[in-house]
Amino acid sequence: MFHSFFPKPKLFFTSGALWSIICIIVWYTVGPQLGAAVGLPPLAPGEKPPIGLAYFFTPDNLWFYLYFTIFVAIFGGAWKIIARDHPWVNWSIWGSAFIIFIAYFAVQASVALNNWRGPFFDLLQDALAGKPGITTTQFYTLQLRFLEIGFVGVTLNVVTAFFTNHYVFRWRTAMNDFYMSKWDKLRHIEGASQRVQEDTMRFANILEGLGVTLINSVMTLVVFLPLLFNMSQHVADxxxxxxxxxxxxxxxxxxxxxxxxxxxxxxxxxxxxxxxxxxxxxxxxxxxxxxxxxxxxxxxxxxxxxxxxxxxxxxxxxxxxxxxxxxxxxxxxxxxxxxxxxxxxxxxxxxxxxxxxxxxxxxxxxxxxxxxxxxxxxxxxxxxxxxxxxxxxxxxxxxxxxxxxxxxxxxxxxxxxxxxxx
CATH class of the missing domain: 1.20.58 (Methane Monooxygenase Hydroxylase; Chain G, domain 1)
Known part of the structure; x- marks a missing residue:
């Protein structure tokens, strides 16, 4: 199931998990200083992030895209050398990295939407309370920012669905090729044909949904836990x-x-x-x-x-x-x-x-x-x-x-x- 698609799967996943932990630790410890050193500093204390499409192009987000690319290139390059003869090495390494990146980007879209909710609902509260100075232009501007974020979300959903479909089918292809190469040993087992055809199909289809969701969940925790930690200051009792x-x-x-x-x-x-x-x-x-x-x-x-x-x-x-x-x-x-x-x-x-x-x-x-x-x-x-x-x-x-x-x-x-x- 795994070694047909991933090179040395136990070592691959273990090293990937350890490398991810290192990346996260570096990012949350010296990441901002490194970003500032290359001219992409984080937001100043008290500075609010921009609302809408501009959020995705702030210096700290641009620094993360570069940071992610560097760490993936190091990890993927090392595994390309280790598993140069594996037939699916490009899909298993670079394809997995791309899925992780678009999962992170999707979480960033949720963060952008959450940034939008604050000013929009505060404005709505003021309008309903009859406070002076509230204009329709303010509401229309925030709605436009919402559409910008929504456009990014739609694009990400389409790209994610299209790419993961191809990624998972290639995984199924790798399993199918491996099992058929061993068919002489397998043909007498109960339901051999069903296991090769149906079980690999179901395994791939279920893993597509569960795998992407799991990656999204991990990325969500990485991004939203610090936000929730900071927002807890509003809840004293x-x-x-x-x-x-x-x-x-x-x-x-x-x-x-x-x-x-x-x-x-x-x-x-x-x-x-x-x-x-x-x-x-x-x-x-x-x-x-x-x-x-x-x-x-x-x-x-x-x-x-x-x-x-x-x-x-x-x-x-x-x-x-x-x-x-x-x-x-x-x-x-x-x-x-x-x-x-x-x-x-x-x-x-x-x-x-x-x-x-x-x-x-x-x-x-x-x-x-x-x-x-x-x-x-x-x-x-x-x-x-x-x-x-x-x-x-x-x-x-x-x-x-x-x-x-x-x-x-x-x-x-x-x-x-x-x-x-x-």
Whole structure:
């Protein structure tokens, strides 16, 4: 699944993670000083970023684009030397880097939109309060800035969808080519054709959505956590607890980790059940396929037993999904009111404007949703894990490793059928 597309995947991903951490640490420690040294300094203390398209071309953002390019060139250049003979090295290295960059740029579009919310909703609050000096020109100008940000967002969505489609299909191509090159070892395994055709397709399609979302979540945390840390200065007191320094920052992390742990615990059995479900479905389907060509196959007793296995596994899944959904939807309902509940003392004290509230709500929501990646996509992750299990069992035959018992039984049955005269 991975070594067909990525060079030395364990080392590649480990080195990529370590290199990313180094890049982030350097950026948040000496990054501003380095930017100032090359003539691209950060905003001065108290200076507000421009609103609209101009935000993407501020000196500090231009410095980040250059910074990112330099660090990616170093990492990619080293791996080009290490894995010069790998057939997919360009897509796996440079393609991955491009996806990470456009994910970061998409997060920057969210930051630009959040910068727009402050002045717009403050202006709206003043207009509704009947304050003098509010003009239609001010509103139209801010709407134009909103359209500029929206145009960037649309462009990013189109580019992301188009490029990731090609990227993931090439990953699927790499898996397909690898499995077909080992077909002699794989052809007798239960559902071999399905695993090569359908499972690789589903693996690629699910990974496309989950992978891009995961990268967006990480980039969102990198960008919005510092913003939320600074915005916490507006919230001095919390219900029951009282004063907590940088309260929103710590609450977003704690609340999201609680939800993630809750859903992971509630859904711990689901990947295995989904995996078993694919197997009992495959066994039932395979017997029906044999019944199309052989009169002695797909007999009522055999089919009834195989479908009974399907039925039992589905009913077991329905039970486990019952309490999983209770936990998921209950947490989602509480999550909808959590921030406003926390901000009630701040609202009553009149310490924030509508614009600041909108910015806090956006930053808190972005951080919370990013930390709740497992919460939001647990059902899809379960499906991906079950497919991963099937493909891992599939690849065991390539490495001459022992197959799971159920695969071993089908392998022996397939060999016996091939030995029978036509």
């Amino acid at each position: 919390l219900p029951i607890i009282g004063a907590v320094p940088h309260a929103l920052f710590w609450l977003a992390i704690a609340w999201s980790l609680f939800g993630t742990a809750l859903l992971a615990l509630a859904g711990i059995k689901l990947p295995g059940l989904n995996f078993k479900n694919q197997r009992v479905e495959a066994a039932y389907r395979k017997e029906l396929v044999y019944g199309e060509d052989h009169a002695d196959r797909a007999q009522p007793v055999t089919v009834r037993e195989l479908f009974g296995n399907v039925r039992r596994n589905y009913f077991r899944m329905y039970w486990h999904y019952l309490y999983f959904n209770i936990a998921r939807y209950s947490y989602g309902q509480l999550d909808a009111i959590f921030l406003n509940f926390i901000l009630i003392p701040t609202f009553v004290a009149g310490k924030i404007t509508m614009g600041i509230w909108q910015q806090i709500a956006t930053a808190f929501g972005e951080v919370s949703n990013s930390f709740q990646y497992l919460v939001n996509y647990w059902s899809t992750i379960i499906e991906l894990l079950s497919i991963h299990k099937r493909l891992k069992a599939f690849e065991a035959a390539i490495s001459d490793e022992p197959l799971p018992d159920i695969d071993q039984r089908y392998l022996e049955r397939g060999a016996a059928e091939d030995a029978q005269p036509a």
